Amino acid sequence: MEHCAFKLRYHHFNEKSILIAWPKEISKRVLEDINSFKAKIKSSPLNGQVLQTINAYQSLWVQFKDEIEDFNKAVLTLQNLYENTSLTTEHTTKNWKIPVCYDASFGLDLKTMCTELKVSEAELIKRHCRPLYTVYFIGFLPGFLYLGGLDKELRFPRKAIPRQKVAAGAVCIGDYQTGVYPNESPGGWNIIGNTPVKLFDPSKEKPCFAKAGDTLQFYPVDLKKHTEIKILVQNDVFINE
């Protein structure tokens, strides 16, 4: 596998952590490189000193158990790991299939978007369900997945005035991104549908089924199916696939 393709910047973020920045780019190759660096840390002796690693689009945060006494030494260790080791095991990722009901009762902005983008509703839904989206990371709200891979034709600016309330499960588009609101919250993205699936459940040991690096695909369901799945979800018997 090709590795150490990027020039990384190391920053001493606080007493116990280092932030590693990749070039300013949102891409799958950066995400894959970050995930492989994560896996290298995990399988190295350094892992004993590391509490956790968290990533965003082009950054990786490494939190240590104790205060970092010698920042330069820690960076050298990390650099060496990045440049001179190769992964023996590939990390496993999963593909998730998420049902979305694009009915007008949920998709409050669907009509406006179709008019502005000059596409039919069927076409918009088809284009939204086609890509295999990549989960870059989870942030903003608990269980909010940052997804990459939206069809360029579906790019649509955020609303000038955010809504006070967006329903839990709302499937939205904001600029070049698509996402799902895990809980009811204020929000400025355009709502095109709703998923009955729970993106975040604090009563679960693993409160969100997806993780950074996984992929996700939407599939359309009608109102009846949405209600059926919702009942299964509420009774905790729906299995995410």
Add this chain to the structure above:
Amino acid sequence: MNSKVVVIKPGFYTSVQDSGRFDYLLYGVPISGCMDKKSAKIANAILNNKNDCALLEMTVSGGHFLFKANTNICITGADMMPQINKIPVKMNTAIAIQKDDELVMHHSKNGCRTYLSITGGFQTPKVLNSRSMYKGITENFRLSKNDELYFISTSKPIKSNATIKNVRIESQQQVIDVYKGPEFDQLTDKQIEILAFTLFTISNESNRMAYPLTEFIPNHLDPIITSIVLPGTVQLTPGGKLIILMRDCQVTGGYPRILQLTEGAIDALAQQQVNNQIQFNLL
């Protein structure tokens, strides 16, 4: 034996907090936990509690509580002039509580947050491995009148030699120690000078999530690609507003992160009330 504290009055803003929720950042869950960790640590240590025992965090004005069993408590942080059965009690020391004792706290006279520890910690439900209250994670995010909080009662007193002296809560023109943030190098010399010499005022929108500052600084920096933020991260918005993230902050953000508070500075800032002034000291 399980017993309880009855909340007669919760005070201005009181919540159960512990050392925080660290293992769920990857799911976008904020860390939370005590705002002034140092004071909370002292409160637990004096009772020989583990550091992660849950305490009450009271903000600006404290509550009124009725204990339904014997135990020991300790009060640290801002001085809210605590009284038990109308008799003033000392802070930063173990206090033996008898069944039916009433603790009344008042308006703080020198800081923002007061901690109340109890032997063994408050036994509120753990959600995602922590008792720290947070909207959307725990059932409640603050205490309300008539809430009942469980604890494990004990009549065994704490050995009295554990009084901590000289615990000072600074409440005026606090110097806030900071490191350079990940985007510090993008600042102009002029901006760095303003950051170093301005007395910044804590805005009245401050809460457990963030302390925005009132003064604006001229800014040309563009937003960044969404990245990791931490409690203590100082963000600079395109409009020139400074926002200091606190313990309940989101895990990612899109504004340049120009400074990062030291752990001690977060504790010190957590004791600053709205309209107090602070000055940054770049380490």
